[in-house]
Amino acid sequence: MRRLIVFNHVSLDGYFVDGKGDMSWAHAQDQEWNAFVQENASGGGELLFGRETYDLMASFWPTPGAIQHFPLVAERMNNAPKVVFSRTMDSAPWNNTKLVKDNIAAEIRKMKEAAGPGMVIMGSGSIVSQLALENVIDEYQIVVGPVALGGGRTLFEGIRQKLPLKLSKTRAFSNGNVLLCYEPKG
Numbered sequence: 001m002r003r004l005i006v007f008n009h010v011s012l013d014g015y016f017v018d019g020k021g022d023m024s025w026a027h028a029q030d031q032e033w034n035a036f037v038q039e040n041a042s043g044g045g046e047l048l049f050g051r052e053t054y055d056l057m058a059s060f061w062p063t064p065g066a067i068q069h070f071p072l073v074a075e076r077m078n079n080a081p082k083v084v085f086s087r088t089m090d091s092a093p094w095n096n097t098k099l100v101k102d103n104i105a106a107e108i109r110k111m112k113e114a115a116g117p118g119m120v121i122m123g124s125g126s127i128v129s130q131l132a133l134e135n136v137i138d139e140y141q142i143v144v145g146p147v148a149l150g151g152g153r154t155l156f157e158g159i160r161q162k163l164p165l166k167l168s169k170t171r172a173f174s175n176g177n178v179l180l181c182y183e184p185k186g
Helices: 031-041 051-060 064-069 071-079 104-113 125-134
Strands: 004-011 015-017 046-050 082-085 097-100 119-122 139-145 165-172 178-184
Touching: 004 125, 031 071, 046 051, 046 125, 051 082, 064 071, 082 104, 104 119, 104 125, 119 125
Parallel strands: 004 119, 004 139, 046 082, 046 119, 082 097
Antiparallel strands: 004 015, 139 178, 165 178
16 A cells, blocks of 8 residues: 655744745755755655645746756656646646546545555645545654744644644754654554
């Protein structure tokens, strides 16, 4: 069975985007962090997005600037198989992208049963919160950044019951980011 991982950044006060929907604060770069991002991007797998994150990624990774400054990550992002979950989009023109309009949890269950590499949800807080209690997410990789935003949207906004998790791994970076990995409890 394929695994589904969530990879997301949150601020120290728990927001994945600020009050204006911006997450540029999450790009604290240094040599150690950049090496981790490159290594993570080379891991393979299918990328899953909600519409907002898809639009953000599709507007950046195919650009000459992204390809010049982040060649390995850009190659991976542009060539990887991708799925965008959106009820409002009519097409998904970014290379290797499939559009899914309905029944997100059911579609994820089918995808997990199919042969292939693992899957990663990047960003896409609304998708994460929809799937969190559906027992389809196998691991949450949360990067806590050294910034407090004072407001915004939380990654689990809208869940209606507790989501018990157990810590499986941690890693601190010299830029102040801390990676916390959690798996569903039980």
